[in-house]
Amino acid sequence: MNIIKLEGKTKESVLNKALEEANASEREVIYNIEEETKGLLKKSKYNIVLVTKEEIKNEIKSFILETGNLMNIKIETKVEEEDNIFKVYLDSNNNSILIGKDGKTMRSLQTLVRSMLNIKTDMHIKVNIDVSGYREKQLNKLEKVVRRVAKEVINSKVDAKLDPMNSYERRFVHNIINEYADLETESVGEEPNRCTVIKYKD
Numbered sequence: 001m002n003i004i005k006l007e008g009k010t011k012e013s014v015l016n017k018a019l020e021e022a023n024a025s026e027r028e029v030i031y032n033i034e035e036e037t038k039g040l041l042k043k044s045k046y047n048i049v050l051v052t053k054e055e056i057k058n059e060i061k062s063f064i065l066e067t068g069n070l071m072n073i074k075i076e077t078k079v080e081e082e083d084n085i086f087k088v089y090l091d092s093n094n095n096s097i098l099i100g101k102d103g104k105t106m107r108s109l110q111t112l113v114r115s116m117l118n119i120k121t122d123m124h125i126k127v128n129i130d131v132s133g134y135r136e137k138q139l140n141k142l143e144k145v146v147r148r149v150a151k152e153v154i155n156s157k158v159d160a161k162l163d164p165m166n167s168y169e170r171r172f173v174h175n176i177i178n179e180y181a182d183l184e185t186e187s188v189g190e191e192p193n194r195c196t197v198i199k200y201k202d
Contacts, residue, residue: 002022006047049122053086056125073092086126088129090130107166114127149162159198159199161196162195164189
């Protein structure tokens with residue numbers, strides 16, 4: 001993966017220089033700029049790390065291909081990007097193995113891909129993986145549960161604690177509850193047993 005690392009006197013100059021080297025526009029890349037101050041005069045310089053979104057997509061596809069070979073599974077990979085989030089859609093000749101019990105293998109693969117990208121780019125790259133529509137189906141089920149519990153909380157005015165969820169699912173629940181003027185959410189507990197509580201507003 002071609003990762004561009006440069007330094008400059010201003011944010012604008014170092015970004016323009018990196019974009020020129022990448023031969024890309026700002027919307028086609030992901031980058032991070034950090035300010036560094038040195039010396040008695042405390043002069044600042046700016047360090048940039050930049051990589052094109054196409055490079056990231058190719059790196060994800062390559063990593064998934066290698067992982068599939070190790071698992072003896074042929075995996076078809078499609079990667080889309082929206083708002084700097086890379087959505088990875090997988091399909092294979094053995095989706096049940098790739099998904100794992102309650103999606104555990106799929107989530108582990110997602111963690112591995114994120115870690116690989118973060119280590120290589122020194123940036124936090126957001127990646128969401130779905131296998132044969134599994135995540136979408138689970139979110140649809142979760143939405144039905146959340147809306148049912150929301151109605152119960154509104155009627156009873158008693159808080160309801162949901163089962164432990166990962167951060168993506170908790171955020172999904174939070175977005176749904178935002179639609180209800182009388183309700184709010186709170187996350188409690190420690191990972192991996194962190195839960196969302198649906199609360200009635202006093």
